[in-house]
Amino acid sequence: MDKVFAYGAACLKTPPKPQKPAAKSPLPTTGRVRIQDVARVANVSLSTVSGVLNSKANVRPETRTRVLQVIAQLGYAPNLFASNLARRRTSLIGIVVSDLLNPFFAEIAAALDDEARSRGFQTFLTSTRFDPRQQHEAVRQMLALRVAGVAMMTSENDPEAYALLEQSRTPAVYLDNTHLAPEIGTVHVNKRHGMFLAVRHLLELGHRSILLIKNSQSAATGAPMLSHLERQLGFNEALHAYDPREVDVQIIDEVGEPTAAGLRAVQKALGQFRFTAVVCMNDLVALGAIRGLQAAGLHIPNDVSVVGFDNTYLCEFLHPPLTTVASPRKELANSVLNMLLGFVEKEEVPHEVSLSTELRLRESTTKPPARN
Amino acid sequence: MDKVFAYGAACLKTPPKPQKPAAKSPLPTTGRVRIQDVARVANVSLSTVSGVLNSKANVRPETRTRVLQVIAQLGYAPNLFASNLARRRTSLIGIVVSDLLNPFFAEIAAALDDEARSRGFQTFLTSTRFDPRQQHEAVRQMLALRVAGVAMMTSENDPEAYALLEQSRTPAVYLDNTHLAPEIGTVHVNKRHGMFLAVRHLLELGHRSILLIKNSQSAATGAPMLSHLERQLGFNEALHAYDPREVDVQIIDEVGEPTAAGLRAVQKALGQFRFTAVVCMNDLVALGAIRGLQAAGLHIPNDVSVVGFDNTYLCEFLHPPLTTVASPRKELANSVLNMLLGFVEKEEVPHEVSLSTELRLRESTTKPPARN
DNA sequence: CTGAAAGCGCTTACAG
DNA sequence: CTGAAAGCGCTTACAG
Numbered sequence: 001m002d003k004v005f006a007y008g009a010a011c012l013k014t015p016p017k018p019q020k021p022a023a024k025s026p027l028p029t030t031g032r033v034r035i036q037d038v039a040r041v042a043n044v045s046l047s048t049v050s051g052v053l054n055s056k057a058n059v060r061p062e063t064r065t066r067v068l069q070v071i072a073q074l075g076y077a078p079n080l081f082a083s084n085l086a087r088r089r090t091s092l093i094g095i096v097v098s099d100l101l102n103p104f105f106a107e108i109a110a111a112l113d114d115e116a117r118s119r120g121f122q123t124f125l126t127s128t129r130f131d132p133r134q135q136h137e138a139v140r141q142m143l144a145l146r147v148a149g150v151a152m153m154t155s156e157n158d159p160e161a162y163a164l165l166e167q168s169r170t171p172a173v174y175l176d177n178t179h180l181a182p183e184i185g186t187v188h189v190n191k192r193h194g195m196f197l198a199v200r201h202l203l204e205l206g207h208r209s210i211l212l213i214k215n216s217q218s219a220a221t222g223a224p225m226l227s228h229l230e231r232q233l234g235f236n237e238a239l240h241a242y243d244p245r246e247v248d249v250q251i252i253d254e255v256g257e258p259t260a261a262g263l264r265a266v267q268k269a270l271g272q273f274r275f276t277a278v279v280c281m282n283d284l285v286a287l288g289a290i291r292g293l294q295a296a297g298l299h300i301p302n303d304v305s306v307v308g309f310d311n312t313y314l315c316e317f318l319h320p321p322l323t324t325v326a327s328p329r330k331e332l333a334n335s336v337l338n339m340l341l342g343f344v345e346k347e348e349v350p351h352e353v354s355l356s357t358e359l360r361l362r363e364s365t366t367k368p369p370a371r372n
Numbered sequence: 373m374d375k376v377f378a379y380g381a382a383c384l385k386t387p388p389k390p391q392k393p394a395a396k397s398p399l400p401t402t403g404r405v406r407i408q409d410v411a412r413v414a415n416v417s418l419s420t421v422s423g424v425l426n427s428k429a430n431v432r433p434e435t436r437t438r439v440l441q442v443i444a445q446l447g448y449a450p451n452l453f454a455s456n457l458a459r460r461r462t463s464l465i466g467i468v469v470s471d472l473l474n475p476f477f478a479e480i481a482a483a484l485d486d487e488a489r490s491r492g493f494q495t496f497l498t499s500t501r502f503d504p505r506q507q508h509e510a511v512r513q514m515l516a517l518r519v520a521g522v523a524m525m526t527s528e529n530d531p532e533a534y535a536l537l538e539q540s541r542t543p544a545v546y547l548d549n550t551h552l553a554p555e556i557g558t559v560h561v562n563k564r565h566g567m568f569l570a571v572r573h574l575l576e577l578g579h580r581s582i583l584l585i586k587n588s589q590s591a592a593t594g595a596p597m598l599s600h601l602e603r604q605l606g607f608n609e610a611l612h613a614y615d616p617r618e619v620d621v622q623i624i625d626e627v628g629e630p631t632a633a634g635l636r637a638v639q640k641a642l643g644q645f646r647f648t649a650v651v652c653m654n655d656l657v658a659l660g661a662i663r664g665l666q667a668a669g670l671h672i673p674n675d676v677s678v679v680g681f682d683n684t685y686l687c688e689f690l691h692p693p694l695t696t697v698a699s700p701r702k703e704l705a706n707s708v709l710n711m712l713l714g715f716v717e718k719e720e721v722p723h724e725v726s727l728s729t730e731l732r733l734r735e736s737t738t739k740p741p742a743r744n
Numbered sequence: 745c746t747g748a749a750a751g752c753g754c755t756t757a758c759a760g
Numbered sequence: 761c762t763g764a765a766a767g768c769g770c771t772t773a774c775a776g
Contacts, residue, residue: 081462085752109472259689406770
């Protein structure tokens with residue numbers, strides 16, 4: 001299969017002459033070599049070339065070799081548009097993420113890309129920047145490309161995009177979605193529990209004044225993102241064990257670019273209330289928060305403990321290394337692709353998979369400073 | 373154009389019946405609605421529908437409106453494979469970067485994506501992970517998709533990939549490449565000068581023991597990356613003004629993932645030699661280096677000054693904020709697309725553009741500590 | 745302003 | 761094991 005696409009540096013012995021004399025061809029042809037040229041030079045029929053191209057078993061080895069040689073000689077590359085059109089299906093997997101600049105999404109995209117390629121699919125990556133309209137747009141584009149399936153790895157969620165996928169019966173796997181359809185499934189990362197663990201950890205350390213920094217994306221769209229809701233639930237859950245009068249929780253929601261948001265949130269909070277621990281919606285927010293705290297002369301973790309979320313590659317390189325909630329990236333990519341390809345191949349696969357999270361302790365959390 | 377693709381929630385009044393009776397159609401058709409269905413329901417011809425789809429001027433407004441309605445009603449999305457095949461060209465721009473996890477590349481990809489979309493092109497993003505073979509593979513895929521052009525934003529450089537592009541006469545723009553062809557250009561970021569500025573800055577501060585941390589990607593491929601060479605040149609150039617006996621330069625080249633490489637390099641260096649300043653090949657390497665220094669109990673910048681390269685979004689959030697060399701991301705994306713689309717539209721555009729860099733001073737550099 | 749027809753470059757039954 | 765033919769779903773001269 002590999003050899004098939006090889007382009008030879010070798011020169012054309014018989015240059016493929018334009019098949020149709022200009023007389024009957026008003027439009028310029030692509031000028032690229034076609035399967036027909038290969039067939040002619042190799043002295044076989046179209047279907048034979050197609051056969052070797054698609055590794056059908058029914059081509060004589062010697063013929064096969066000859067065809068392969070000609071392909072290399074002419075530098076032939078099959079036109080995917082023509083072949084996909086004729087096949088009535090593609091081997092494209094669309095990947096849509098919310099934000100390529102966030103390592104969390106970049107890592108997921110990279111892992112999915114790897115997985116998909118290793119299974120013989122090509123991928124098509126798009127980012128929405130948390131904008132539901134862009135998600136909608138992305139799905140439109142993918143449907144127009146007739147992708148075999150789409151991995152919708154976003155935290156925002158556009159109902160119209162969903163409707164498009166459902167209506168066209170395009171296999172899709174969402175990250176944390178509650179709606180399911182015959183060809184639409186979801187991989188769920190238990191963020192609730194992760195957040196629960198993080199907050200319980202802080203409470204057990206003795207923290208009683210906690211700042212929660214959220215990072216909603218644009219005030220525009222109505223419903224808060226599911227993943228945020230979940231984290232909020234986990235947060236609340238951890239508090240249940242305590243007398244509400246005993247622990248003081250402040251919440252700041254900063255819209256926009258996550259690092260900048262984390263920084264702003266801390267700056268606001270420092271002027272307004274006391275806190276000994278900061279819980280951030282994701283690692284990037286934590287990065288900004290840490291910067292804000294350190295710029296204000298505070299020491300982490302001695303003055304303030306900080307926890308992030310996602311366990312991106314940044315965490316272990318921060319100063320101090322960041323305690324965070326780890327979601328299983330590899331496993332996630334794997335589950336998503338299994339499910340997606342299951343739908344594509346019309347196998348029986350579960351429409352819902354749940355993955356657990358865990359708390360990764362590093363050096364950004366410790367006991368609160370002694371009150372004075 | 374936007375309205376054209378709108379999928380209606382509205383139900384089909386006249387469901388599009390399969391056009392061909394099963395008798396003559398051995399293969400299952402896609403089951404999706406085709407332009408023909410739209411034409412039939414709207415009571416116009418194919419070319420009329422095609423006309424409104426492609427905003428040709430020659431359709432009566434009322435007809436246009438009716439067709440648009442039907443399109444929405446049926447949830448019709450044109451098959452890009454068919455249309456691209458018929459058109460003999462695509463409006464796809466391939467973007468290939470070395471590493472999506474590196475914010476430098478992620479930012480370039482995002483900027484290019486924005487630009488391309490705003491000019492009516494779709495994009496196709498792939499990452500090579502610095503592997504020339506993957507670059508080759510990426511180009512193959514893009515050629516098979518008959519992309520209009522490719523933005524080759526990589527630091528590695530595969531000659532075969534280049535040959536493929538040249539041979540197929542596919543417009544391409546490289547990041548820092550020395551080879552040019554009729555449809556292949558390059559946008560050059562003056563890294564040499566940037567590095568020169570950074571090192572001169574350190575020398576002027578009084579540093580005389582400098583550690584340079586490189587991050588070659590895999591020992592495998594022969595020639596060092598051009599961008600590394602350039603930086604090395606700038607580094608040397610800054611030293612010219614000084615007596616070689618006066619300044620002590622150590623170079624460590626760590627292969628692999630950049631942050632981890634930076635960390636390892638520092639760990640090795642700390643055991644072996646004295647240095648008061650560290651110059652890193654990129655910001656991610658600097659992130660790792662800073663971590664290594666801080667973990668060893670050193671204070672930045674009082675004990676050691678650190679400079680990065682690229683001015684990624686991380687820089688201002690590190691502790692301390694990182695002095696780095698800024699390359700103009702927006703401008704770069706803009707230049708690349710101008711040149712690329714120039715090639716695509718067969719306009720007269722320069723094949724080479726040079727962009728300057730500048731030193732962005734932050735808090736990670738200061739005078740060396742007093743000797744004792 | 746609209747319709748019928750050819751063609752883009754493949755794949756895939758089907759008949760040899 | 762191979763060849764001729766139809767068809768995928770569009771676009772685009774061309775003739776009305």
